[in-house]
Amino acid sequence: MRISITDLCNLRCLYCMPEEGVCKKNHEEMLTFEEITKVAKIAAELGIEKIRITGGEPLVKKGIVEFIGSLSKINGIKDIAMTTNGVLLKKYAKDLMEAGLKRVNISIDSLRPEKYAEITRGGNVYDVLDGIQEAIKLGMAPVKLNIVVIGGYNEDEVVDFANLTKDDDVEIRFIELMPIGQAGSWAKEKFISNETIKQRIGNLIPLPHQPSSPAKYYKLPNGKGKIGFINPISSHFCGECNRIRMTSDGKLKPCLHSNQEIDIIDIVRNNLPQLREVMKQAILAKPQQHYLYTEGFELGQRNMSEIGG
Ligand code: SAM
Ligand code: SF4
Numbered sequence: 001m002r003i004s005i006t007d008l009c010n011l012r013c014l015y016c017m018p019e020e021g022v023c024k025k026n027h028e029e030m031l032t033f034e035e036i037t038k039v040a041k042i043a044a045e046l047g048i049e050k051i052r053i054t055g056g057e058p059l060v061k062k063g064i065v066e067f068i069g070s071l072s073k074i075n076g077i078k079d080i081a082m083t084t085n086g087v088l089l090k091k092y093a094k095d096l097m098e099a100g101l102k103r104v105n106i107s108i109d110s111l112r113p114e115k116y117a118e119i120t121r122g123g124n125v126y127d128v129l130d131g132i133q134e135a136i137k138l139g140m141a142p143v144k145l146n147i148v149v150i151g152g153y154n155e156d157e158v159v160d161f162a163n164l165t166k167d168d169d170v171e172i173r174f175i176e177l178m179p180i181g182q183a184g185s186w187a188k189e190k191f192i193s194n195e196t197i198k199q200r201i202g203n204l205i206p207l208p209h210q211p212s213s214p215a216k217y218y219k220l221p222n223g224k225g226k227i228g229f230i231n232p233i234s235s236h237f238c239g240e241c242n243r244i245r246m247t248s249d250g251k252l253k254p255c256l257h258s259n260q261e262i263d264i265i266d267i268v269r270n271n272l273p274q275l276r277e278v279m280k281q282a283i284l285a286k287p288q289q290h291y292l293y294t295e296g297f298e299l300g301q302r303n304m305s306e307i308g309g
Pocket of ligand 2: 017
């Protein structure tokens with residue numbers, strides 16, 4: 001289960017957030033940490049074992065360490081991970097790990113300070129690199145780095161990213177740009193398929209596929225780490241998708257690429273015993289596949305920052 005805990009973020013990535021940010025919603029419209037923990041308990045009773053915390057940027061949310069602590073006490077939850085932009089990771093990594101966070105995926109679309117600042121509209125890449133080093137130092141293994149390749153922006157860095165796996169045991173994952181929210185109108189034009197990236201890196205050794213992972217993994221000859229390709233567009237993995245998402249305003253989303261949402265905020269607040277059945281129905285409502293770029297497909301109404309990726 002992927003749980004977004006906030007729509008807010010300390011960056012403004014071009015493909016994810018509008019420049020002016022998103023409107024801060026009223027307190028009452030958002031699930032509290034206590035309410036999210038109640039949902040997570042029921043999810044665990046239904047058999048969900050892994051929770052990924054995402055956002056917006058999860059580390060901007062006050063009380064995040066204590067929240068991770070409360071999730072880690074839930075019976076049946078075996079793995080708690082987080083997707084973060086890494087800007088505040090150096091500050092929080094140790095406390096998060098002690099609270100029960102097992103792993104982090106860190107998004108970093110460029111290793112070059114100016115380019116990184118351009119893509120994120122103002123971010124400092126050195127903050128993220130410090131966060132990555134801290135996660136490696138603490139043994140949050142495997143540290144995974146998410147890279148969205150955008151035509152004309154960072155496509156010339158794919159080999160530099162791949163080379164990071166030569167000496168460090170990190171997983172580099174190239175994610176294809178998806179036409180969601182901010183990127184809806186231009187993603188097709190700037191799209192670079194993972195096949196193209198694979199060819200640019202060359203000389204990749206395939207590794208066995210893990211069915212629970214959306215990525216197909218390879219390694220460089222003598223490389224320590226792995227290089228993954230997540231291809232939601234060029235060859236979707238819907239048949240193997242077992243994810244259910246929850247937004248910070250309490251909507252269950254059976255599929256990232258569908259506008260179908262099940263509003264549970266009122267149920268969580270006023271009719272908790274009903275939640276189990278509603279969650280079950282949401283899981284069973286997962287579509288067979290997504291329909292991105294097919295005829296009649298409607299672009300999603302939310303930005304990625306409002307879903308959590
Ligand atoms: N702020 C955190 C971060 O950046 O990792 C977590 C939330 S962010 C929405 C989660 C992931 O979604 C990031 O790796 C980001 O690069 C990815 N993402 C956002 N918009 C995307 C898009 N249009 N296509 C592909 N990936 C996207
Ligand atoms: Fe923020 Fe993550 Fe979206 Fe970038 S991708 S704007 S860091 S939520």
